[in-house]
Amino acid sequence: MDGGTSTTSATPDWRSAMIDVSALSLAELAADAETDRADDSPLAHCLRRLADDLAHPGEPIAGFNSAL
Amino acid sequence: MTVTGIGAARPHRLSDAALAALGAGRPGPGVLDELRRVRMSRHLLLLRQIAALAGTACLRELSAAETTHPARTRALLDRPLFGVWAAGCLTALRDGASPEAAGVGHLTELAARARIPRPRQAERLLTAAHDGLSISVRLEDSDPLRARLGLTPTPPLSEAGAARWQAAFTEAWRLLVDRVRPDAEVLSRVLDCVVPVETDPAARGISATSVHAYGAVAISEPADPAALAVGLLHEANHSILNAVLYLFDLLEAPDTPGYSPWRDDPRPASGILHGAYAYLTVTRFWRTRPEDPLARFEFARWRAAVAAAAEGLTGLTPAGERFVGALLDEVRPWLAEPVGRDVLRLAEGANRDHHLRWRLRNLRVDPADAAALARAWRRGERPPPVTARLHRAPRRALEASARLDLAHRLLRGLPLEGSAGDLAYVRGDHGAALRAYRENRGDRTDWAGLLLVSGVPVAPEVAAAAGAALGADRPDPLAIVNWLS
Numbered sequence: 001m002d003g004g005t006s007t008t009s010a011t012p013d014w015r016s017a018m019i020d021v022s023a024l025s026l027a028e029l030a031a032d033a034e035t036d037r038a039d040d041s042p043l044a045h046c047l048r049r050l051a052d053d054l055a056h057p058g059e060p061i062a063g064f065n066s067a068l
Numbered sequence: 069m070t071v072t073g074i075g076a077a078r079p080h081r082l083s084d085a086a087l088a089a090l091g092a093g094r095p096g097p098g099v100l101d102e103l104r105r106v107r108m109s110r111h112l113l114l115l116r117q118i119a120a121l122a123g124t125a126c127l128r129e130l131s132a133a134e135t136t137h138p139a140r141t142r143a144l145l146d147r148p149l150f151g152v153w154a155a156g157c158l159t160a161l162r163d164g165a166s167p168e169a170a171g172v173g174h175l176t177e178l179a180a181r182a183r184i185p186r187p188r189q190a191e192r193l194l195t196a197a198h199d200g201l202s203i204s205v206r207l208e209d210s211d212p213l214r215a216r217l218g219l220t221p222t223p224p225l226s227e228a229g230a231a232r233w234q235a236a237f238t239e240a241w242r243l244l245v246d247r248v249r250p251d252a253e254v255l256s257r258v259l260d261c262v263v264p265v266e267t268d269p270a271a272r273g274i275s276a277t278s279v280h281a282y283g284a285v286a287i288s289e290p291a292d293p294a295a296l297a298v299g300l301l302h303e304a305n306h307s308i309l310n311a312v313l314y315l316f317d318l319l320e321a322p323d324t325p326g327y328s329p330w331r332d333d334p335r336p337a338s339g340i341l342h343g344a345y346a347y348l349t350v351t352r353f354w355r356t357r358p359e360d361p362l363a364r365f366e367f368a369r370w371r372a373a374v375a376a377a378a379e380g381l382t383g384l385t386p387a388g389e390r391f392v393g394a395l396l397d398e399v400r401p402w403l404a405e406p407v408g409r410d411v412l413r414l415a416e417g418a419n420r421d422h423h424l425r426w427r428l429r430n431l432r433v434d435p436a437d438a439a440a441l442a443r444a445w446r447r448g449e450r451p452p453p454v455t456a457r458l459h460r461a462p463r464r465a466l467e468a469s470a471r472l473d474l475a476h477r478l479l480r481g482l483p484l485e486g487s488a489g490d491l492a493y494v495r496g497d498h499g500a501a502l503r504a505y506r507e508n509r510g511d512r513t514d515w516a517g518l519l520l521v522s523g524v525p526v527a528p529e530v531a532a533a534a535g536a537a538l539g540a541d542r543p544d545p546l547a548i549v550n551w552l553s
Contacts, residue, residue: 012084013081013082013084014081014082014084014315014387014390015079015080016316018079018080018106018314019074019077019078019109020077020080020105020106020109021074021077021113022105022108022109024073024074026112026127026141027135029115029116030119030127030128030131031073032074032116033127043074046113047117050110050117051117051162053279053314054158057155061276061303061306061339061342064273064274064275064299064303064330
């Protein structure tokens with residue numbers, strides 16, 4: 001399964017396959033974009049999941065009748 | 069050696085309590101802050117992939133703008149519609165488009181905008197404050213990207229149009245803060261922009277959320293403040309669930325089609341989960357108005373639908389079990405709350421009616437099976453076994469029902485006008501309704517009505533198929549139903 005690991009420690013948490021790059025600068029991203037990543041790296045795994053999301057976006061969730 | 073940059077980045081994490089709070093529709097500020105970081109993370113990863121395909125030079129100007137104007141640049145990258153653009157650009161590049169055709173030039177435009185401290189044309193805002201709680205979101209009526217949220221946007225609003233939106237927003241905010249303050253707090257942290265869209269002729273009010281645009285809501289001009297309040301709650305929950313699904317798989321087979329209590333067409337399992345989660349907050353809103361028959365009807369109808377839809381989800385992942393379990397823990401206690409007899413009859417009837425009509429619309433009996441049914445009827449034999457197949461709908465189908473409209477009018481105390489069967493049904497005269505529906509000569513809605521008031525547990529699509537195959541014989545529809553039971 002992709003993502004979602006529950007640990008059994010005192011404070012269990014759920015670890016995503018998606019990496020937190022929210023604090024990175026665009027310069028750091030650009031530098032990384034020129035780097036070849038091993039297929040089994042966490043980033044490669046994360047990017048495959050992102051690609052899957054784009055390939056299967058589903059439809060926009062539309063059709064809520066808010067007025068009665 | 070010290071690892072820096074992406075190599076040093078950690079996975080997004082949620083505590084177990086945070087995932088449960090999300091499932092219950094009660095995320096706290098810290099969890100919602102994490103979901104905001106998730107949005108930025110996603111946007112930056114999309115940018116990294118765009119740069120990998122289009123060349124890193126496309127990021128040069130924007131990167132320079134980030135150095136000189138960091139706050140403004142980051143704010144532009146964090147916008148929901150940037151996510152829509154980035155997803156579209158990357159998809160186009162992957163499909164072989166040139167960087168120019170994929171729209172990479174947008175990054176240069178963003179860099180220029182980031183360097184302008186105050187835009188020449190001020191952005192429109194919707195703002196409101198009530199009882200110490202405030203909200204401020206953009207009213208997005210000009211960005212061309214707003215057309216990618218799945219509904220047709222209105223042209224830029226006139227001053228009068230913008231004033232109407234502000235007036236409705238002010239009143240909606242008052243309702244939300246007074247009635248569901250914790251949900252209002254969530255909304256204030258999730259909602260980023262409201263995109264006015266054209267009204268759908270098939271719906272009284274319509275709204276949408278894009279998986280690529282966390283915090284953006286496309287919604288038609290509301291009929292009243294309550295409609296806006298409910299619409300915003302509903303769509304914000306779609307956004308939250310989209311962020312959770314970005315982090316974790318909740319379903320092993322999200323594309324498996326099935327019954328959704330909110331739509332007339334078959335929905336994938338992921339859509340059914342979305343419906344349950346969005347209606348969880350809608351139900352909570354209507355729960356707060358026990359003195360209003362229409363609100364009570366909505367509460368009674370949706371508490372049952374949310375619980376049934378969530379209970380019917382199969383193939384949940386471990387994270388899905390935790391999320392959906394928390395959702396059910398939230399809604400199940402509501403099932404025991406008292407609702408007036410007449411309102412409950414109409415609410416339970418509306419759910420059963422919808423399921424019957426959904427089956428009649430989407431399940432097909434093979435013509436050979438229908439012919440076998442007709443032969444058995446004419447020979448006086450027991451009905452043969454028949455199975456129906458799910459027929460995939462070609463397009464979105466919103467709920468449309470004259471009986472439901474009549475129930476709404478009855479609860480509002482408005483004059484009623486409709487078929488004899490429907491009028492008798494909503495007034496609770498099931499004998500008269502049954503007599504009227506027995507006159508049915510093939511209408512799907514009447515088949516649903518007949519089964520609704522007769523209470524005979526028969527597959528409606530099978531009864532309708534038998535009736536159609538026996539058309540020239542003009543049998544009593546109730547006799548067919550009793551024969552099949």
